Amino acid sequence: MxxxxxxxxxxxxxxxxxxxxxxxxxxxxxxxxxxxxxxxxxxxxxxxxxxxxxxxxxxxxxxxxxxxxxxxxxxxxxxxxxxxxxxxxxxxxxxxxxxxxxxxxxxxxxxxxxxxxxxxxxxxxxxxxxxxxxxxxxxxxxxxxxxxxxxxxxxxxxxxxxxxxxxxxxxxxxxxxxxxxxxxxxxxxxxxxANGPLAVRVSKQVIKQSRGWPMEERYTRQTQLIAPVFISEDAREGAAAFAEKRKPNWKGK
The missing domain is CATH 3.90.226.10 (2-enoyl-CoA Hydratase; Chain A, domain 1)
Incomplete structure (x- = not known):
């Protein structure tokens, strides 16, 4: 460096x-x-x-x-x-x-x-x-x-x-x-x-990329990017932490 x-x-x-x-x-x-x-x-x-x-x-x-x-x-x-x-x-x-x-x-x-x-x-x-x-x-x-x-x-x-x-x-x-x-x-x-790293990364990705997507394709393209987030370990951990009233332990996967 x-x-x-x-x-x-x-x-x-x-x-x-x-x-x-x-x-x-x-x-x-x-x-x-x-x-x-x-x-x-x-x-x-x-x-x-x-x-x-x-x-x-x-x-x-x-x-x-x-x-x-x-x-x-x-x-x-x-x-x-x-x-x-x-x-x-x-x-x-x-x-x-x-x-x-x-x-x-x-x-x-x-x-x-x-x-x-x-x-x-x-x-x-x-x-x-x-x-x-x-x-x-x-x-x-x-x-x-x-x-x-x-x-x-x-x-x-x-x-x-x-x-x-x-x-x-x-x-x-x-x-x-x-x-x-x-x-x-x-x-x-x-x-x-403090937030889920996968969700943060994909949120940034969608905001940056979606400006150039055709309007009729936006939700389809978004789904392709966010689907892995919703089935991730972090998504389950986030829900569990909320239910158990504790801070989540993110793994980034």
């Missing part, structure tokens, strides 16, 4: 930290590789249930490292995209914990996550046009799926920023915290960890 990305785990939560505070966590090839490796670990380790992506030093990510760009470096991974996740996020839930700025590629990293917790002082934007570039790592394609198209158009064409209050109002982020975003993200993650 690159020193530009740090990981730690506790209580089923994998915290992945972009560790380039001197450069406002601008994304490099090495950092992208580190994030991709961390996502592989999240999905392959049954003891890990939720991931959190954050940045060191009070900034989430300021985007692509422009010095690296001028050297011809691409902070992308083949088949995974910018930062190692925008084209291929993990199967398990991933929460962005945003302090400071989530700009350009940093915003694109954020919107590739499933949930977002941000500090009240955070700022968001895709200012690529101010540098003669396009927010090509999902900004101009994915942002209109998450906020109204006209607002996404304004952000893309002006390059202006919005604050956490406006981002929350638009539904771009889930929670705003006056204290540390990471602490808030861990609280949200813990509420996910």
């Amino acid at each position: 690159s020193e530009e990305v740090l990981t730690s785990e506790e209580d089923g939560i994998l915290v992945v930290t972009i560790n380039r505070p001197e450069a406002k966590n601008a994304m490099t090839k090495a950092a992208a590789e580190g994030i991709a490796a961390a996502m592989d670990r999240l999905d392959s380790d049954d003891s890990l249930r939720v991931g959190i992506l954050t940045g060191a030093g009070g900034t989430f990510c300021s985007g692509m490292d422009l010095k690296g760009f001028l050297r011809g470096e691409s902070p992308s991974i083949e088949g995974r995209g910018f930062g190692g996740i925008v084209q291929k996020p993990p199967e398990k839930p991933l929460i962005a914990a945003v302090e400071g700025y989530a700009l350009a590629g940093g915003l694109e990293l954020m919107i590739a996550c499933d949930l977002v917790v941000a500090n009240a002082g955070a700022k968001f934007g895709i200012p690529e046009v101010k540098r003669g570039l396009v927010a090509a790592a999902g900004g101009v394609m994915m942002l209109p799926d998450q906020i109204p198209e006209r607002i996404a158009m304004e952000l893309a064409l002006t390059g202006d920023f919005i604050d956490a209050a406006r981002a929350y109002e638009l539904g771009l982020i889930n929670r705003v915290t006056e204290s540390g975003a990471l602490a808030g993200a861990k609280e949200l993650a813990a509420s996910i960890v």
Whole structure:
């Protein structure tokens, strides 16, 4: 794992930290590789249930490292995209914990996550046009799926920023915290960890995939994905725990 990305785990939560505070966590090839490796670990380790992506030093990510760009470096991974996740996020839930700025590629990293917790002082934007570039790592394609198209158009064409209050109002982020975003993200993650891992994974899968399903096929396709959940050991354990008024002992199968 690159020193530009740090990981730690506790209580089923994998915290992945972009560790380039001197450069406002601008994304490099090495950092992208580190994030991709961390996502592989999240999905392959049954003891890990939720991931959190954050940045060191009070900034989430300021985007692509422009010095690296001028050297011809691409902070992308083949088949995974910018930062190692925008084209291929993990199967398990991933929460962005945003302090400071989530700009350009940093915003694109954020919107590739499933949930977002941000500090009240955070700022968001895709200012690529101010540098003669396009927010090509999902900004101009994915942002209109998450906020109204006209607002996404304004952000893309002006390059202006919005604050956490406006981002929350638009539904771009889930929670705003006056204290540390990471602490808030861990609280949200813990509420996910408490639930059945199979049900969580498939719920995410259906939400992500069903937007592209033909309307007449939605229930059929959903049934194909959720049927194994309803006959799983976890489903029986969940019902038994409810009846016995105790916490469930999930096995993930």
